[in-house]
Amino acid sequence: MSMHGYTGGNLLWPTGFSMILVMMFCWWRDIIREATFEGQHTKTVETGLRLGMILFIVSEIMFFFAFFWAFFHSSFNANPAIGGIWPPMFNETLNAWEVPFLNTCLLLSSGASVTWAHNSIIKGSKNEAIWGLIVTIILAIIFTALQGFEYFTAPFNISDSVYGSCFYMATGFHGFHVIVGTIFLTVCLFRLYLNHFTREHHFGFEAAAWYWHFVDVVWLFLFISIYWWGS
DSSP, X not given: OHHHHHHXXXXXXXXXXXXXXXXXXXXXXXXXXXXXXXXXXXXXXXXXXXXXXXXXXXXXXXXXHHHXXXXXXXXXXXXXXXXXXXXXXXXXXXXXXXXXXXXXXXXXXXXXXXXXXXXXXXXTOHHHHHHHHHHHHHHHHHHHHHHHHHHHHOSOOTTSHHHXXXXXXXXXXXXXXXXXXXXXXXXXXXXXXXXXXXSSOOHHHHHHHHHHHHHHHHHHHHIIIIIIITO
């Protein structure tokens, strides 16, 4: 019975992830066609898209709020089952000033480079915008690789008490957002190369930039609360 449930979980994971990728592809395809080739993105439509993106980011903030709530609730009310202390007894933690700090520098730098790309689009400098996006994507890929290395070498896993559960849920969900944001920015890079953006109409890139800044800010909270304070 347990083996059947375990196998089902393994099968559902790639299927669910592939469905998300397909939905992202279809959404971007429709938006690009409507905006670039059909000219349907009037000021009213753009306002609706902006509000929609803002509400989407707010909904994502609620996810992370739940993870932070679980982490702080468990840390301020340490259960006797974990030794009555936080981090739990016999739970080795990660050094916040090694890979996590390096990742923090990488994400903050990527936030600066995506802002450089945005300002370049507004100025009409296509080459600078392309280089800004390339730098952002490279930094994002390095961040993801380092996060994977951290998971591979971590002295605990998701089943190691409430600390492991909160740590991997919060950082893993953030890592998923980094991957989605990297894909988002890569699509914008190709669109920029194909001259889909103008100085006045480039909401597709703006949405990606907003999403990336959201990823940056969430990581700062993760670094301060989970990596630094929580350890």
